[in-house]
Amino acid sequence: MARIGLWGRIGIIILVLFALLIVGRLLFPLPEMPHIELAAEGVFSIFGFPITNTMLAAWLTILVLGGISYAATRKMKIVPKGLQNIVEALLGMLINFVEDTAGKDYGRKFFPVIATIFIFVIANAWLALLPGFMFIGIGEEHVPLLRGANTDINFPLALALISFVFVEYWGLRSQGFFRYVRKFFNVGGLLRGIGQLFRGKIRGGLSAILTGVIEAFAGFIEIISELVRIVSLTIRLFGNMTAGELLILMMLFLIPWVAVIPFYGLELFIGFVQALIFGALTLVFLVMAVTPREEHE
Amino acid sequence: MEGIGIAWQGLIAQLVSFAILFGLLTFLLYKPVRRILDERSNRIKESMDQAEQIKVRMAETEERVREQVEAARREGQNIVAQAGQMGERVKEEARLEARREAESIMARSRIEIDRERDEAIEELRRQFVDLAITAAEKVISETLDKEKHRRLIDEVLEEGPKGRG
Numbered sequence: 001m002a003r004i005g006l007w008g009r010i011g012i013i014i015l016v017l018f019a020l021l022i023v024g025r026l027l028f029p030l031p032e033m034p035h036i037e038l039a040a041e042g043v044f045s046i047f048g049f050p051i052t053n054t055m056l057a058a059w060l061t062i063l064v065l066g067g068i069s070y071a072a073t074r075k076m077k078i079v080p081k082g083l084q085n086i087v088e089a090l091l092g093m094l095i096n097f098v099e100d101t102a103g104k105d106y107g108r109k110f111f112p113v114i115a116t117i118f119i120f121v122i123a124n125a126w127l128a129l130l131p132g133f134m135f136i137g138i139g140e141e142h143v144p145l146l147r148g149a150n151t152d153i154n155f156p157l158a159l160a161l162i163s164f165v166f167v168e169y170w171g172l173r174s175q176g177f178f179r180y181v182r183k184f185f186n187v188g189g190l191l192r193g194i195g196q197l198f199r200g201k202i203r204g205g206l207s208a209i210l211t212g213v214i215e216a217f218a219g220f221i222e223i224i225s226e227l228v229r230i231v232s233l234t235i236r237l238f239g240n241m242t243a244g245e246l247l248i249l250m251m252l253f254l255i256p257w258v259a260v261i262p263f264y265g266l267e268l269f270i271g272f273v274q275a276l277i278f279g280a281l282t283l284v285f286l287v288m289a290v291t292p293r294e295e296h297e
Numbered sequence: 298m299e300g301i302g303i304a305w306q307g308l309i310a311q312l313v314s315f316a317i318l319f320g321l322l323t324f325l326l327y328k329p330v331r332r333i334l335d336e337r338s339n340r341i342k343e344s345m346d347q348a349e350q351i352k353v354r355m356a357e358t359e360e361r362v363r364e365q366v367e368a369a370r371r372e373g374q375n376i377v378a379q380a381g382q383m384g385e386r387v388k389e390e391a392r393l394e395a396r397r398e399a400e401s402i403m404a405r406s407r408i409e410i411d412r413e414r415d416e417a418i419e420e421l422r423r424q425f426v427d428l429a430i431t432a433a434e435k436v437i438s439e440t441l442d443k444e445k446h447r448r449l450i451d452e453v454l455e456e457g458p459k460g461r462g
Contacts (some may be wrong), residue, residue, distance in 0.1 A: 041300025050306055068313045069325035076333045077342065091330050112327050116319045142434065149314075154307030160314055161308075238301075 017259055036246065040152035041143045046174055053144050054152030054243040061123045094118065102287050110286050113166050117159055118279035124149040125241060125271025134249065150241035150274070153234065160233035164226075171289030179292075184226075186219035187212065192219065194217075229285065234279060235291065239272050426450060 004012070042050035072087035080088050094115050099107030127133070128148025136145045149155045166293045173179045182188070190212030197205030243266045430446060 038305060039304075050304075052310075053312045055307070056312070058391070062314060062318045062321065066321045066325060069322060073325055073329035078331075078333065078337055088333070091326065092334065095334075112319065112323055115327065116315070116322055119322065120315065120318055149311070152307060152311070153301050153303055153334060155311045155314075157303065158308055158311035162312070162315060169304075181410055206300055248359060 020259060022253070023038065034250070035289045036152075038156070038242065040147065043143060043145060046202050052152065053147040054149045054155060055139060057128065057146045058124065058149035058155065060146065060207070061120065061127055064127065065119060065123055071216060084133035091115070097280075100285060102290075106287070106290060110170075112281045113157075113162070114283050114286075117163065117282060118275045121150060121237065122271055122280050124155070125274065126243075126268060128241075129244065129267055130247075134245070148241060150237055150271075151245050153238045156234040156237035156241075159191075159237070159278065160230045163233060163278075163285070165228050167282065167285045167289050170286055174290040175292060180289075184219045184223045189215045229281075233281065237274055237278055240270060245268055290292075422454075426454070 039054035040054040042052050043056060044051055068083075068087070072083045076084060095107070095111060097112045098114050101107070102110050125148065125156050128146075128150065131150060133146045134144045137143055138145055190209060193208030193210075193212045195205075196208055199205075244263075248260060248263050248267060251263050426447070428451060430443070433446070
């Protein structure tokens with residue numbers, strides 16, 4: 001067989017893809033463009049409370065994770081074997097990651113929340129890649145029965161709120177109310193400056209007021225940045241996962257065969273990365289909240 | 298907000314989901330795994346402590362064995378030294394014995410010699426007397442009473458040195 005050059009190989013690949021496109025189109029014709037809905041769709045409702053397909057997916061994830069956990073820790077042995085070994089090793093990696101970042105004491109306290117965030121997000125993302133998600137529809141409108149929970153903005157938002165509350169709680173708890181709140185309402189310098197002005201020290205008072213205003217403004221920015229975290233965490237996860245889902249949907253629509261497989265691989269990777277980012281960011285925010293201000297400035 | 302689907306029902310449902318999963322994983326996964334990890338690290342620490350103890354004990358035993366060997370060596374040296382001293386003493390005794398023997402032999406020899414010398418002197422005197430008598434006979438040319446003469450000469454000899462000296 002004659003050697004084929006780089007361009008030759010690329011040409012062959014393109015040709016094969018093209019052939020697949022045509023054959024796939026002929027074998028599995030799609031009647032219409034997939035219906036794209038950003039909001040989660042209600043599958044049914046209980047007493048007027050709508051149950052959406054993403055809620056069902058989240059519950060499925062909980063069932064799967066609970067089942068695996070139960071199976072792995074049912075009969076624990078000091079010398080691990082099989083599933084226990086795998087789960088222990090993975091969890092051990094997570095524990096090390098958290099404790100390396102937050103230190104031994106805080107690591108122990110932060111671990112359950114960080115780990116639950118990470119595991120929930122990655123399990124949602126990976127389970128959503130299973131066949132059955134998105135493609136089993138019910139009802140006349142063919143509403144998908146299951147849809148990855150990460151692609152429902154309520155789920156990332158819920159996680160972001162939990163992350164936010166947890167961070168603020170630990171900030172208050174470790175530094176005390178006044179020390180922690182001073183970060184946001186830093187008006188001490190301003191008041192001192194006004195006091196000096198009243199005592200007749202015009203020059204010193206004015207410069208103190210100037211730095212006081214800057215400090216107060218910095219505190220205001222601190223509040224904004226703390227709140228923006230909720231939005232950024234939510235939108236990052238929601239955007240990435242929804243884009244991945246739509247990408248796979250569109251690829252399946254365009255080329256119904258093998259061509260979509262690399263995108264599944266990509267989505268596996270992105271699911272891991274997004275889970276890691278969400279967990280790691282929450283962890284970093286926590287560490288920043290419990291570290292006294294004088295130290296990290 | 299409608300467009301991307303934020304809804305309070307969904308939000309609440311997902312918060313509850315998170316809470317459920319959090320509780321589930323805490324009791325089914327984190328606690329058991331944490332417990333087993335801690336237990337394992339404790340065990341490892343214990344066995345390392347034990348190994349340390351065994352090492353210390355072994356070192357002690359080695360030290361004791363070394364001391365015993367040292368003691369045995371010293372004892373052996375003592376024994377050898379004692380044996381040497383004993384040999385020395387035996388040799389000394391043998392030498393003294395030999396000297397005493399030799400001295401007694403020499404004393405006996407001296408007595409013998411003295412005796413023989415006395416005998417020889419006696420013999421010599423007897424012969425001298427005879428010779429003197431014979432000579433006197435010849436000088437006087439007269440046969441004298443031998444017995445009488447002998448007595449006479451003996452008298453002279455007895456007194457001789459005294460009378461002259």
